[in-house]
Amino acid sequence: MAFYDLRDFLESCRKENDLIEVDRYVDVNLEMGKALKKSYANNGPVIIFRNNGTDYPAVGGVFGNRKKALRALNAQNNTVLPWFAETIDRPIAPVMVKSAPCQEIIIEGEDVDLGKFPIPKFSELDGGPYLTAGISISKDPETGIADLGHYRFQAIGKDYFGFMAQPFHRLGKNCNKAKALGMKKFEMALVVGTDPVLAYTCQVQNVPDTTDDWSLAGALRGQPVELVKCRTIDVEVPATAEFVFELEIDFETEVSEGPLGEYTGYMTPASERPIARVKAITHRKDPYFQVLLTGKPVTENHILKNIPLEASFYNAMKKQFPTITDVAVTPSGGVQLYAVIAMKQRYANEARHVILSAMSSNVRPKWIVVVDPDINVHDSAEVEWALSFRVDPGRDVILVNNVPSAPLDPSSHGDSLQEKTNSTIGIDATMPFGKLYATVAEVAGWEDYSFPEISSER
Numbered sequence: 464m465a466f467y468d469l470r471d472f473l474e475s476c477r478k479e480n481d482l483i484e485v486d487r488y489v490d491v492n493l494e495m496g497k498a499l500k501k502s503y504a505n506n507g508p509v510i511i512f513r514n515n516g517t518d519y520p521a522v523g524g525v526f527g528n529r530k531k532a533l534r535a536l537n538a539q540n541n542t543v544l545p546w547f548a549e550t551i552d553r554p555i556a557p558v559m560v561k562s563a564p565c566q567e568i569i570i571e572g573e574d575v576d577l578g579k580f581p582i583p584k585f586s587e588l589d590g591g592p593y594l595t596a597g598i599s600i601s602k603d604p605e606t607g608i609a610d611l612g613h614y615r616f617q618a619i620g621k622d623y624f625g626f627m628a629q630p631f632h633r634l635g636k637n638c639n640k641a642k643a644l645g646m647k648k649f650e651m652a653l654v655v656g657t658d659p660v661l662a663y664t665c666q667v668q669n670v671p672d673t674t675d676d677w678s679l680a681g682a683l684r685g686q687p688v689e690l691v692k693c694r695t696i697d698v699e700v701p702a703t704a705e706f707v708f709e710l711e712i713d714f715e716t717e718v719s720e721g722p723l724g725e726y727t728g729y730m731t732p733a734s735e736r737p738i739a740r741v742k743a744i745t746h747r748k749d750p751y752f753q754v755l756l757t758g759k760p761v762t763e764n765h766i767l768k769n770i771p772l773e774a775s776f777y778n779a780m781k782k783q784f785p786t787i788t789d790v791a792v793t794p795s796g797g798v799q800l801y802a803v804i805a806m807k808q809r810y811a812n813e814a815r816h817v818i819l820s821a822m823s824s825n826v827r828p829k830w831i832v833v834v835d836p837d838i839n840v841h842d843s844a845e846v847e848w849a850l851s852f853r854v855d856p857g858r859d860v861i862l863v864n865n866v867p868s869a870p871l872d873p874s875s876h877g878d879s880l881q882e883k884t885n886s887t888i889g890i891d892a893t894m895p896f897g898k899l900y901a902t903v904a905e906v907a908g909w910e911d912y913s914f915p916e917i918s919s920e921r
């Protein structure tokens with residue numbers, strides 16, 4: 464059963480003793496980030512910071528660990544990948560409602576003041592406070608198809624943000640398309656605080672740009688998302704969202720956005736980006752403002768991406784290569800740069816086709832390792848074993864130079880986000896097809912052998 468909204472999910476965390484409320488003052492400027500990092504390092508609970516110097520409680524750690532992700536998705540650890548991959552192929556369309564809790568309170572005109580919200584600054588070197596937990600909702604300017612995504616929004620002025628959308632993500636594509644069509648302005652909404660499934664939906668990659676993300680979210684929830692029209696822009700938003708920022712991007716006015724400590728674990732420098740002006744803010748009564756820590760892996764950012772990205776990559780790759788059995792796109796690689804794929808080859812060197820296909824996927828991985836199905840892709844020791852003893856580097860490595868890269872990877876070359884390139888490497892760590900390989904040295908039957916002197920309960 465899906466969670467109705469963020470509050471419903473928080474209640475379930477409370478019941479599981481996985482939520483704490485902090486009443487003492489915690490500063491949104493630098494202190495909240497420390498608290499969230501500490502909680503992450505200790506596999507900690509969701510935290511509600513009641514006293515943060517604003518009128519609104521801040522909620523962090525909603526994506527703090529895999530257990531919370533599985534709770535939000537109502538899924539089991541060992542079946543989540545195939546479940547997620549199959550579910551996104553069964554869309555459930557959203558439904559429109561006329562009035563909605565997210566519009567209980569309306570703030571417009573002179574009353575708009577981003578300084579009144581608990582938007583944190585995480586690290587000393589960040590250019591300012593960053594709204595990283597917002598879900599961006601934009602529509603393809605030609606087809607009107609909705610995209611949900613996460614993009615960094617820096618609160619710069621009283622009523623405007625600077626933001627960064629990479630050209631291979633859909634908000635970036637939508638903006639570039641709007642500009643190419645001669646549009647000077649582009650409407651979008653930024654939604655804060657929803658049923659967490661909507662956030663996991665944002666991180667589905669490798670689906671066509673014609674995918675309506677509301678229907679994907681409906682599929683993962685098992686029931687339709689309820690939407691309401693924004694008040695000042697032609698965009699639909701979830702009726703039960705805590706906050707909605709109705710924005711208008713002005714391509715003709717640029718602001719300096721950044722630096723920010725990114726998911727790569729490195730600071731990205733400031734650069735000129737289009738301004739996003741706030742036309743209105745609407746929110747529920749007694750709303751919760753969600754915050755999300757980003758920076759050197761592993762943070763909430765990586766937990767949030769991990770399951771949806773692996774599952775959608777698995778879904779897309781399996782359509783082309785049906786004997787793929789598992790994939791891992793690891794948090795330490797930013798859930799992007801390092802991918803391991805397990806497969807049973809159907810013919811000689813099929814693993815090399817898999818590598819070439821993965822290289823050209825929208826994940827843009829820099830390292831791709833293909834292993835046989837007996838290797839657990841989620842266990843780095845097993846992958847290292849395969850790399851060590853099933854690879855002849857002179858034969859099994861594919862290096863491709865000058866391909867579009869993850870633009871924020873500091874080892875990439877090129878100036879603008881559009882120009883960034885790098886090399887990418889694939890390693891076929893499967894055993895040669897159709898040939899007898901060395902026999903694995905196993906102590907057969909040890910797992911089922913009863914040996915009470917050393918039991919697993921010790």
Ligand SMILES: Cc1cc2nc3c(=O)[nH]c(=O)nc-3n(C[C@H](O)[C@H](O)[C@H](O)COP(=O)(O)O)c2cc1C
Binds near residue numbers: 612634667765
């Ligand atoms: C917390 C968070 C912040 C992100 N910030 C950005 C960003 O500022 N710019 C960007 O291009 N991608 C960013 N990403 C990555 C995209 O959100 C992500 O790849 C997403 O799948 C894009 O989906 P879309 O292409 O459907 O919009 C971020 C991801 C997370 C989890």
